[in-house]
Amino acid sequence: MRKLAPYFRFLVILWVVVTVVFVSLRLTPGDPALLLLGPTAGRQDTAERLADIRERYGLNRPIIIQYGIYLSDIVTADLGKSNRSERRVSELVKTAAPVTISLILLSMLLAIPISIYLGLTAAQKRERPYDRSVRTLATLAMATPSFWVGLLLVNFFSIRLGLLPPSGYIKLFVDPIGYFSHMMLPVVTLALYLIGTLTRFVYTETADTLEQDYIRVSRAMGISSKRILFQFVARNSLTPMIIIVGVEVGTLIGGAVIVEEVFGLPGLGRLLLNAVLGRDYPVVQGTVLSITVVVILLNILAEFVYKLLNPRSKI
Amino acid sequence: MFIDKIKSFLLTGTVAASLTIAPISAIADTQTITVGLSGDIDNFDPATNQLISFQAAFATTIFDSLVGYDSQLNIVPRLAKSYNISSDARIFKFDLVDGASFHDGSPVNANAVISSLKRSAELGGVFGGPLQSVEKFEAPTNNTVKLTLKSSYAPFLTALTNVAIIAPSSFENAVSAPVGSGPFLFESWTPNDSIILSRNDKYWGEKPAFSRLIFKPIPDPQVAMTNLYAGAIDIVAEPSTAVIAQVDTSKAQVIRPSGSNSIVYIEMMGTKGTLANVHLRRALAHGFDRETIKSVAYGGQGQSEASPLPTSSFVYTELGGYPYNLEKAREEFELSGAPEGIEIGLEVLAGFPEAEQMGRVWQASLSKIGIKLNVVVSELSVWLDRYVSRNYDMTWNFFGVSPDPHSFFDVILRPHLSGEYQNQKVIDLVKEGIETSDNMKRKQIYAELQEIMVKDLPVMAVQSRPIASIANKSINGLELNPLGWPLYAQSSKSN
Amino acid sequence: MSEIILDIKKISVIFNKMFFGRSQTIKAIDNVSLQIFNSETFGIVGESGSGKSTLGNAMIGLQTLSSGEIFYKEIALPLSGTKDWMRLRRQLQIIFQDPFTSLNPRRTIGQSLAEPIITHNLCSKNDVTSKVLSLLDQVGLNSNMAERYPNAFSGGQLQRICIARALAVQPQLIICDEITSALDVSTQAQIISLLKDLKLNQDLSLVFISHDLGLVRNIADRILVMYLGRIVEIGSSDIIFSDPKHPYTQALINAAPIPEPSREAARIKTPLFGEIPDPQNPPSGCFFRTRCNQVHDRCLIETPALKQVKKNQFVSCHHTEVH
Numbered sequence A: 001m002r003k004l005a006p007y008f009r010f011l012v013i014l015w016v017v018v019t020v021v022f023v024s025l026r027l028t029p030g031d032p033a034l035l036l037l038g039p040t041a042g043r044q045d046t047a048e049r050l051a052d053i054r055e056r057y058g059l060n061r062p063i064i065i066q067y068g069i070y071l072s073d074i075v076t077a078d079l080g081k082s083n084r085s086e087r088r089v090s091e092l093v094k095t096a097a098p099v100t101i102s103l104i105l106l107s108m109l110l111a112i113p114i115s116i117y118l119g120l121t122a123a124q125k126r127e128r129p130y131d132r133s134v135r136t137l138a139t140l141a142m143a144t145p146s147f148w149v150g151l152l153l154v155n156f157f158s159i160r161l162g163l164l165p166p167s168g169y170i171k172l173f174v175d176p177i178g179y180f181s182h183m184m185l186p187v188v189t190l191a192l193y194l195i196g197t198l199t200r201f202v203y204t205e206t207a208d209t210l211e212q213d214y215i216r217v218s219r220a221m222g223i224s225s226k227r228i229l230f231q232f233v234a235r236n237s238l239t240p241m242i243i244i245v246g247v248e249v250g251t252l253i254g255g256a257v258i259v260e261e262v263f264g265l266p267g268l269g270r271l272l273l274n275a276v277l278g279r280d281y282p283v284v285q286g287t288v289l290s291i292t293v294v295v296i297l298l299n300i301l302a303e304f305v306y307k308l309l310n311p312r313s314k315i
Numbered sequence B: 001m002f003i004d005k006i007k008s009f010l011l012t013g014t015v016a017a018s019l020t021i022a023p024i025s026a027i028a029d030t031q032t033i034t035v036g037l038s039g040d041i042d043n044f045d046p047a048t049n050q051l052i053s054f055q056a057a058f059a060t061t062i063f064d065s066l067v068g069y070d071s072q073l074n075i076v077p078r079l080a081k082s083y084n085i086s087s088d089a090r091i092f093k094f095d096l097v098d099g100a101s102f103h104d105g106s107p108v109n110a111n112a113v114i115s116s117l118k119r120s121a122e123l124g125g126v127f128g129g130p131l132q133s134v135e136k137f138e139a140p141t142n143n144t145v146k147l148t149l150k151s152s153y154a155p156f157l158t159a160l161t162n163v164a165i166i167a168p169s170s171f172e173n174a175v176s177a178p179v180g181s182g183p184f185l186f187e188s189w190t191p192n193d194s195i196i197l198s199r200n201d202k203y204w205g206e207k208p209a210f211s212r213l214i215f216k217p218i219p220d221p222q223v224a225m226t227n228l229y230a231g232a233i234d235i236v237a238e239p240s241t242a243v244i245a246q247v248d249t250s251k252a253q254v255i256r257p258s259g260s261n262s263i264v265y266i267e268m269m270g271t272k273g274t275l276a277n278v279h280l281r282r283a284l285a286h287g288f289d290r291e292t293i294k295s296v297a298y299g300g301q302g303q304s305e306a307s308p309l310p311t312s313s314f315v316y317t318e319l320g321g322y323p324y325n326l327e328k329a330r331e332e333f334e335l336s337g338a339p340e341g342i343e344i345g346l347e348v349l350a351g352f353p354e355a356e357q358m359g360r361v362w363q364a365s366l367s368k369i370g371i372k373l374n375v376v377v378s379e380l381s382v383w384l385d386r387y388v389s390r391n392y393d394m395t396w397n398f399f400g401v402s403p404d405p406h407s408f409f410d411v412i413l414r415p416h417l418s419g420e421y422q423n424q425k426v427i428d429l430v431k432e433g434i435e436t437s438d439n440m441k442r443k444q445i446y447a448e449l450q451e452i453m454v455k456d457l458p459v460m461a462v463q464s465r466p467i468a469s470i471a472n473k474s475i476n477g478l479e480l481n482p483l484g485w486p487l488y489a490q491s492s493k494s495n
Numbered sequence C: 001m002s003e004i005i006l007d008i009k010k011i012s013v014i015f016n017k018m019f020f021g022r023s024q025t026i027k028a029i030d031n032v033s034l035q036i037f038n039s040e041t042f043g044i045v046g047e048s049g050s051g052k053s054t055l056g057n058a059m060i061g062l063q064t065l066s067s068g069e070i071f072y073k074e075i076a077l078p079l080s081g082t083k084d085w086m087r088l089r090r091q092l093q094i095i096f097q098d099p100f101t102s103l104n105p106r107r108t109i110g111q112s113l114a115e116p117i118i119t120h121n122l123c124s125k126n127d128v129t130s131k132v133l134s135l136l137d138q139v140g141l142n143s144n145m146a147e148r149y150p151n152a153f154s155g156g157q158l159q160r161i162c163i164a165r166a167l168a169v170q171p172q173l174i175i176c177d178e179i180t181s182a183l184d185v186s187t188q189a190q191i192i193s194l195l196k197d198l199k200l201n202q203d204l205s206l207v208f209i210s211h212d213l214g215l216v217r218n219i220a221d222r223i224l225v226m227y228l229g230r231i232v233e234i235g236s237s238d239i240i241f242s243d244p245k246h247p248y249t250q251a252l253i254n255a256a257p258i259p260e261p262s263r264e265a266a267r268i269k270t271p272l273f274g275e276i277p278d279p280q281n282p283p284s285g286c287f288f289r290t291r292c293n294q295v296h297d298r299c300l301i302e303t304p305a306l307k308q309v310k311k312n313q314f315v316s317c318h319h320t321e322v323h
Ligand SMILES: Nc1ncnc2c1ncn2[C@@H]1O[C@H](COP(=O)(O)OP(=O)(O)OP(=O)(O)O)[C@@H](O)[C@H]1O
Pocket: C015, C016, C017, C026, C027, C028, C046, C047, C048, C049, C050, C051, C052, C053, C054, C055, C279
């Protein structure tokens, strides 16, 4: 029973998310059928077409029935079809997910080592100019809107230098060089935000750890400060970072919406945004569900890795 | 919302920075023209997708219609190489061009055209609706289509410009895989990424000078302009009024049509009934400072007239209207009996900052005569909900009026005629207008209608909307028609 | 008297702290001089904030001095990070109050104990394990404990491990900074007797910092009493406990309960009144004058110098001179 508890928790979270999305979509003003017809939907002769559309997408059924159908579809792993393009939601998610996932993973790959280095060294040189500038820059990186950062990068690297494409996406397997040149600016934009958050986190953790008695004892024992910083302190203050990175995935998906918008990447963020604007219920529901599953899985993974690296929490 | 907020500051910040930067060379490939659209397209069925941006992008590329427009909105033959209209505007005969075929290889013959027209009639809506008045679809020969209407319908030919002919094999999958007979064929759509068309090498007419036409959805106008300056796209198809005003003409060209048939309206009669009294509507009109609004919101562009029809219309009548005059506005306000300090909501669609600016100017004027105007900006789905149910005090809107004046009365006025604006005279005149084929007589009918519109103000015309496309200097020969459709097929790209 | 191993000459430590943009100055050690001898146990007592820990850290070079010098066997203590630093690391060790934070939670006991051995190349690689086990044995712990992480141990066991780690390098001097105050009474006693045993078997000096006068009396040969960073009284343990000269020392001793019930009953309880002054704004003259029951005018103006009153007793009090 205790072993099953985490899975149960997982299911409950999923159910809550699914239900909240379902309910809030229906509470938001805006009729998907009207949107499908456009501004001329008010003409009398289109009333019939509105009814057709509602019938076709099951929008005329009572909400509770729609909810039931929706839940049973999920249980049978059927995310349904887009109300607008009639494509399968699973297809849409499958094409969009690699874009967002690689955007987020590459940003992490870039941001994590940089944040660790900056956070560790700044904490060691506490209250010196280096430390102050690192912390100021980290706060700045966190507070600067990604939208703005993105446009600045495009202006500089694409327009002024003509080095990198300003937008678009090419699949990795189609053209690896094209892929990386297109991903470069988006990844840097998202990573910048992440560097801000993570550097600050590593900094406080490290400053904390450096105050610990066992670090002072190690110093008293003559262990070199480099070894202390990059072995003991790093290991101890970085393990909690795994959890933070797991938590940040949620925020990063939010950041990805903006970055994808600026750089024209066909990822989950844009899929979701457009589906919300178009009141494409099945796509919104399917995308949120997929994102939730991924975020939960990543958090479980983070927790697992954390436990692996942190024997203290074994008991 | 977040994006919106920082957008205005970006307009001044980033653009100012980018203006000082020299553009890099555009995409070297002169065979591909890439166009930035303001939104993604997810339904490619021309019979059901009624979005302006869909029509503007695909009506002249993927699809052909029996008749179409030239860059001046004159009706010109397309799939019908010639046509013949009976004097009572009831029988329409079309001779099809020779050798036309759909992208799937099947021939564009009378039967195919008729089944496509019938499908549109069945699906109805703004485009297919007029076809519902067809009594008989006939194919006297393999290359002739004869349509007999139930009664005279003068705007029928104009209506046909909006009816794309698609291959019978594609009826089922038109939403995702449209098959037309136009100069470009649909290759692929990657949601939120690109729509790729390639040249139809078997096109019956003049073949385009370039082989690929790519559309990229770029909702943010700032991002679109950055992409244009960087050479990642060649054309920004639907720039907002604010963006047009900011184009650096040393780097890009602004392509404008000969005139604009896109007219901005204030629809004043919602189901709420707030403005049921005509004096109150007139008070609002007198408090509407056209000059200031034109210069503040529309950068001095466009024509601000009282008539709801574009000045280019053959029935356009110049009318005095309601000059900006707060004294008169106050008089009308008193006549209306509406309480001092009355609150009136104006619904505006997000993404059109000029509409909000217009609202602000109006608000300032009206506050001086004791009317409190609330400008309500909503995203499309919310706005549309209120628009269609007419659940508003008044709403902003715009519409591309086709060369036939009936389109305004059919699309914009009709819902009001069957709702809060009860006027049998207007109903009769509208009916007469479509049943009369003599243009001289129609002029008189529509002159009277325009006068009544201005007098009664169910809908107040604001002005014509400045429309344009922005293109890199390497794009040649691109024209826009007064509806704002870029005529891509005739353009080309140089190094 | 045996050899001097640590000679502290007029050291001061001043902390500058930024507090809401204003710089605050605390003189944690104020012109302190003293010697530590070979094989002795030297106790430091004083109220919280009197600078005991700062002094302890300074003694092994972990605290940057604002002025003055410290010599280890006639060599000036080098600064942390310099070349000579490593050489002295083997000689001077420290054990902290909280055993739970003194061991790296992500390393096993064995790893933590091996660290100093490996760092200082104390034996060949193959012998590290047996060395670790013998250390554990020395502090009375089981050899199977080497594999475990600190979270598996009680505070007393952990403190034994910390002692073992300090012993690993066979140092000359170990600073014990309140090493028993986090432990319960019976464990305290065990640790004290362990320290005593270890000292008997080795050529080792201990600096034993504590609040607890009873403990210090039990273990220390000499005692230093501190007040606001200054020496109040210093001398052999027996003399100071039997005949304290400084009013502060007297108050401290009187305030401390005596474990023997009969003597505890007879104890004159003259409680220490008032609060310790703000270390940022210490009083003029004698720092203790605000709480002293024998204040003279002189105490307000003049800082008393440290004066020898007996063979093994030094006091800084104007009052003692008046006698
Ligand atoms: N790193 C530091 N920065 C600023 N002030 C400090 C620092 N360390 C100690 N102090 C101050 O120096 C004074 C002496 O502190 P210290 O820790 O040496 O006292 P202590 O006698 O060990 O006290 P306790 O019995 O509480 O451990 C105190 O006022 C303390 O606030």
